[in-house]
Amino acid sequence: MVLFNGISIIIYTQVLIHSKGYVMIINLKKLIPLLLFFLASLSLTPIYAVEIPNSMEYQGVKLMLNGHGPRVQMFMKVYENSLYLEATNSNAEEIMNKDAAMAIRIDVTSSLVTVNAMKKALNEGLVKSTGNNIGPIMKEIDQLTSTFNSDVSTGDFYEFIYLPDAGTTVLKNSEYIDTIPGIEFKKAFFGIWISNNPIQKNLKKAMLGD
Numbered sequence: 001m002v003l004f005n006g007i008s009i010i011i012y013t014q015v016l017i018h019s020k021g022y023v024m025i026i027n028l029k030k031l032i033p034l035l036l037f038f039l040a041s042l043s044l045t046p047i048y049a050v051e052i053p054n055s056m057e058y059q060g061v062k063l064m065l066n067g068h069g070p071r072v073q074m075f076m077k078v079y080e081n082s083l084y085l086e087a088t089n090s091n092a093e094e095i096m097n098k099d100a101a102m103a104i105r106i107d108v109t110s111s112l113v114t115v116n117a118m119k120k121a122l123n124e125g126l127v128k129s130t131g132n133n134i135g136p137i138m139k140e141i142d143q144l145t146s147t148f149n150s151d152v153s154t155g156d157f158y159e160f161i162y163l164p165d166a167g168t169t170v171l172k173n174s175e176y177i178d179t180i181p182g183i184e185f186k187k188a189f190f191g192i193w194i195s196n197n198p199i200q201k202n203l204k205k206a207m208l209g210d
Contacts, residue, residue, distance in 0.1 A: 050080045050107040058161050058169070061101045064088065068105075069206025071199070073112070080107040081193060083207040090208045092194040096187050103161040104190060108154055115148050122192065125199045129191030140185035144170070147177045162186045 054065050066089065068082035084103040089095055095102065126134055126141060134141060147170045159171040167181035168189060191198075198204040 050109055052080065052082055052107070053105075056084055056103060056105070056159070056161075058103070058159075059163065061086075061163065063101060063103050063161075067207040067209035069203045070109070071203055076110060076112065078108075078110040078112050080109055081105070081203060081207060082107070083190075083194070088209060090210060092196075092204065092208055095208075096190050096194060099164050099183055101161075101163050102190070103159055104193070105160075106158045108152055108156045108158075111154050113152050113154075115150070115152050118152060119145050119148050121199075125192030126188050128197045128199060129195040130188050131197070134188070137182070137185045137188055140180050140182055143178065143180050144185075144189070147172075147180075149177075160189065162190075 052065065052068050056063050063084035063086060066083040066085045068080060070077040071079045071081055082105040083095075084105065085095065086101055122144065123141065126137075130137070150172070156173055159174070160168050161171070162168045164183075167179045168186050169179045170177045193199065193207055194204050
């Protein structure tokens with residue numbers, strides 16, 4: 001059984017079709033993925049078009065776009081993710097560990113993205129990027145979760161800007177929310193997308209400019 005927008009659809013692996021006294025058996029196993037994709041495309045709102053800035057400036061620090069790409073779930077682009085650095089770099093390990101100014105920008109492109117969905121996705125990403133060792137940064141993760149305190153709409157964007165000796169500042173639509181201290185949190189957070197265990201490998205490549 002498949003559920004879309006409150007409508008239950010029962011899919012059988014075989015269908016009997018009666019026509020002019022003949023019984024024909026159709027196997028639907030190979031058609032189910034196409035059917036699911038078709039139903040999903042009907043149930044979703046149009047994708048919001050995003051214009052990615054080539055640079056950003058925060059507290060006198062200018063960062064340049066290093067790379068960006070879409071986060072895709074169930075064949076649908078849910079947000080656009082961008083990495084900003086002081087100078088272009090394709091070495092993920094170096095970027096993660098470097099105590100230098102850098103930023104992640106998330107542009108919401110689908111109504112599938114909600115506050116709860118965002119919290120869950122980021123927490124799961126942090127578990128992956130730390131190798132299931134989130135204990136040392138649990139306080140910072142709780143602080144991150146608390147920054148998602150308002151509804152998320154298509155067209156909203158979040159900026160997570162790391163500055164040495166300050167931490168990772170969270171902004172929504174350019175409005176300040178909070179600053180999360182510590183380079184260890186910064187490593188884990190950026191690692192959601194560019195660690196050895198990223199949430200989406202082709203997105204990692206795109207953010208690294210490959």
